[in-house]
Structures are given as C-alpha cells and as structure tokens.
Amino acid sequence: MTLTTAPRRSTTAGSRRTVGPRRDHGAWFLVLPALLPILVLSVGPLLYGIGLAFTDAQSGRTQPTQWVGALNFSDLLRDSLFWESFRIGLVWAVGVTVPQFVLALGLALLLNLDLRLRWLARALAIIPWAMPEGVVGIMWRLVYHPDAGVLNETLRRLGLAGAGDGRDWLSGLATALPAVILVGIWAGMPQTTVSLLAGLQNVPRELHEAASMDGAGGWRRFRTVTWPAIRPIALAITALNFIWNFNSFALVFVLTDGGPGGRTRLPMLFAYEEAFRYGQFGYAAAMGLAMVAVISVLLAVYLAGRLKRDEDK
Amino acid sequence: MSTRQVSTRQLGRRATVKRTAGRTGQYVALLCYLAFLSFPFLWLLSTALKPPRELGSIHPAWIPEAPTLENFRQAFAQQPLLEAVGNSLLAAAVSAVTAIVLATPMAYVLARFRNRFSRVATAWVVISQAFPLVLVIIPLFLILKSLQLIDSRIGLIMVYVVWSLPFALWMLTGYVRAIPHELEEAAAVDGAGRTRTLVSVTTPLLAPGIVATALFSFITAWNEFFFALVLLKSPEKQTLPVVLTHFLGAEGVADLGPLAAAALLATLPSLLLFAVIQRRIAGGMLAGAVKS
DSSP states (O other): OOOBOOSSSHHHHGGGTTSSOSBOTHHHHHHHHHHHHHIIIIIHHHHHHHHHTTBOOOTTOOSOOOBOTTHHHHHHHHOHHHHHHHHHHHHHHHHHHHHHHHHHHHHHHHHTSOOTTHHHHHHHHHHHHHSOHHHHHHHHHHHHOTTTOHHHHHHHHTTSSOTTOOOOGGGOTTTHHHHHHHHHHHHHHHHHHHHHHHHHHTSOHHHHHHHHHTTOOHHHHIIIIIHHHHHHHHHHHHHHHHHHHHTOOHHHHHHTTTOSTTTTOOHHHHHHIIIIISOOHHHHHHHHHHHHHHHHHHHHHHHHHHHHHHHHO | OHHHHHHHHHHHHHHHHHHHHHHHHHHHHHHHHHHHHHHHHHHHHHHHHOOHHHHTOSSOOSSOSSOOSHHHHHHHHHSOHHHHHHHHHHHHHHHHHHHHHHHHHHHHHHHHOOSHHHHHHHHHHHHHHHSOTHHHHHHHHHHHHHTTOTTOHHHHHHHHHHHHHHHHHHHHHHHHHTSOHHHHHHHHHTTOOHHHHIIIIIHHHHHHHHHHHHHHHHHHHHHOOHHHHHHOOSTTTOOHHHHHHHTTOSTTOOOHHHHHHHHHHHHHHHHHHHHHHHHHHHHHHHIIIIIO
C-alpha cells in the first residue's frame, strides 16, 4: 500500500490533493516515526493480549505457557465475582454517564446564555479536568471522611445528622457505590460541558429567534430547535463517556480499592487484581476481552454517528 | 381603548416579572453548579492549611482558623516527595517531547491526504482510546520484562510515548487542517521544495498547536496512574500520583494534613498548565472529535 491521494470523493478531497504528487513515497518517511512505535508497542501488544486470553499465562511461573482455548472464558462465565463486577461496571457507567450528561447539558445551556459569572464557571471547570484522577480520589476521600469530612460536617450543621454520627460513606455497603458514582459525575463534568457547549454554539441564533416569534416557549424551543441540532454530538459524547467510564480504574482504586466487600469492584479493578495481585495473566486478559464486547457495541454507535455526520456534509 | 392599554401594560409587566424570575433562576442554578464544581477543591485547600489540632476537631471548620504550611513540611518529611516530583517531571517532559516529535509528521500526512491509510489510522486513534488498558498492560508488562525494563523509568517513558501518540495525532491533525493549504501552494509556486515548505511555512504556523499538544501530553503523563502503578516497584522510582497513595497507609488510617498538602502540590502543575492552554485544548479536541 502506498500513500496515494484518493481519486474518488474528488469534491471533498480535491482541495487537499494539491500538495505532493499523486503517489507520494516521501510521505512514508513522515509516517514511520509514529507508525513504528504504534505498531510495536500498541497494536502488537493488543494482539498479543487477545492471544493471551486463550492461554494459561501466569506471572512468575516456570512451565511454558499453554494454549487452553476458551477455558478462561468458560471459567469467567462461572465466576460469580466476574458477573458481579460486570454488573457493578454497568451500574457505575450508566450511573455516571446519564446524570453527568443531564447536569452538563444544563450547565452548557446556562453558559451559552449571557450570564455574568460565566468566566468564573469556565475557570472552575478546569479544576476537575486538569486534576490527576488519583488526586481526585484522595480529595473526595477527604470530603467523605467520617469525622474530618465536609460532607458529614455540613449534614451536622444542617441538623440532618447527630454530631457523633460519623457515617463513613465509602465503606458503607449501601453507600459506597453511590458515593463513588457522585465522584465520577464530578470528575467528568467539564469535558462533557465543554463539548456540549461547542455544539450549542453552532446552533443558528436565527432559528431560536424565529421560534420565539412563533411564540414557542423555552422548553419548546429546546425540543424543536436546540436538541435536534446537538443530538449527533450528544450521542457521540454519551457513547464515548460510557466507554471511558466502563474502563475507568484510578478514581475508584484510590477511593475504595473495590471495597467494601467488592461493592465497587469495577471490571478494570477485577482484571487488575487477577493480573497483578494473583498473577493470572491469561484470565485477566480474557476479562479484558469480555469488556471489549460491551465496548464494541458502543464504539459502533459512536463510529456510525461519525460516519453519518461525514456523509451529511 | 383604555382597558386595552391597561391590559397590554399588565401583560408587559407580567412578562418582565417572568423574565426577572427566569434570570434569578438561572443565576441560582449557575451558583449551584459553581458550588458543586468547587467545593471538593476548596475542602482540599482548607484541609491542607489546617493545623493538626483543627483536623482532629469533631467540628471541622470550613475555613482554617489558624492556617499553617506545616502540613507541606510534614508531607516532604514523610514521603520522598522531591524524588517523586523529579520522576514525574522527567517522565512527563521526555515522553511529551518524544511523542510530539514522532507524531507531528504523521499528523501532517493524515491531515493533508485522504485515503485508506488515513482512514484506518484515524479509526485506530479512536479505537485505541476505547480499549480497556488491561488488555494492553499485560502484554506490555511481559514485553518490558523480557527487555528488563520493568521497574525502569525508560520502560515507563516508552509506554507513555506510545500511549499519548494517538491523542497527539488527533489534536495535531486538527491543527494542520486549520492551516490553509493555499499557503503551502503559494510557497510551492515560489519554487520552495516540499521539505522547505514544511519547515519554513507549515511548521511555524503549527507551532502554537504543537506547544498546546505537548503541554497536554505533559499533563496526561504527569497525571497518569495505572501504568506507573503496574510498571514501577521501587519507591525511589515511582511517580507522584503513586507516591501519594502511600500517604493513605493502612485502611482508613491517613495523616490527613500532609496527604492534602501533597495532593495539592501534585495538582498545581497540571492546573497551571491547563489554565494556559485550556482554550486551545477545547478547540483542538473538538476539531478532532466533531469536525473531522
């Protein structure tokens, strides 16, 4: 395969075709510095990892690794911890993605208005975005801390909890998952808001004005003008957010390490434990592949949305 | 006649009242958002500045009564923070520069050529962001182990370079597309060769985008947790996010003041850098995510 410019789609590609001759072998020299490391340290390991899922690979073992076929997968299906962590992963991903989308959309709509504190909101939104995930986890542990945490102290001052009532949100069986979900929502708010805001700013103002003239109220204008315009972006963002959330690790690892009693053991935490605490590389890789199954569905949604947008142009 | 006038005025007033109520509601909502976004960080700040006596109090104050920097001193005394900062700085800087040097030429090709290769590469960029890291880290662990690069800064930097390449490609491709190709044609008409055009026309125009992408790669590597956790074992080689977890100690037991101080320190560099490049990042990401 050589890098040729596309002869088809001349209307869109035509303007870009002017640089360089038709068959441009020189372009390979530009591509190789990035392509080689990607192939060797990213595509290669990925394929290797898929292969490992069908072996009994373990860390620190002296016997050679053997091909075991689908054994890891049938083991997974019988592993109640696997099912539990998959269920938790789905609850977590939905529980973070959906409220986050609703909240971020609300904030984006507000920031799209001519309000005075807009700059402050934009400035503050940087904080969750730029913070290391591990630090976000530590920070929220301070918020949730039974005695020294701001959450319990606020509840006490509001008279909603007795002064000595030091509820530990992150180690309560019922509260742990909701508590980490709230952190997940917080941590991803800025990206979602900024992306939605960009979508909103592309909605033509005239459409809004025309709808207002026709007597459409706020909700109606949102439903008939705003939402249809941002729906493709909204779908893509939601699909990507879901995938990222389903794959997340550092935040919950620092917050609860999967506890109490596995109540927050997300799929990645499960796989990490299998691989690096118990040395079950093959089994953990199989777990990774099982996660890919869920992700592929959403990735297909995202890519289909992108393709559709490309065709619309 | 007169009744009609009154009713219009009433209608007008009602609309004004409604608008004012709407405005107030909007500001209340915005303030709620601001509180939600800022309170955990403000609490981190407050905890970091509190003397031990206030931290032990049953009624922790929202604002420290006797703020002190003692926790920062304690943090450095308790854990090898300085080494950790050095390790993070090294890993983030080297991997960001390397990733940019490798990615910029390819990004140029992806932006200027549309063919099967560029479509596959672009799809790879998206897909690679979606894969569960465990599927990559186990083979990488085995590969690096056979190269004796486990618990090595070089091994970690290699992983960071490859890990930040897709995103660097993504952003840089967007920045290249934003440069009008007519400028390059004009240079070609003036007799400049391909290389000359790239070096003297395209690269200077791309420079701000390159800087923004490099800083963003720096931030992601500075913030990274999972690879550093898995690949580095010796405490003296670990990066800041991993060293921070040592403050947590055994389950539930933590020296809160130094922990908060160290967490704050770890955040400041990325917060400052991010503030500088925030606008470009949002633009570049969206150019890649939405417009491509």
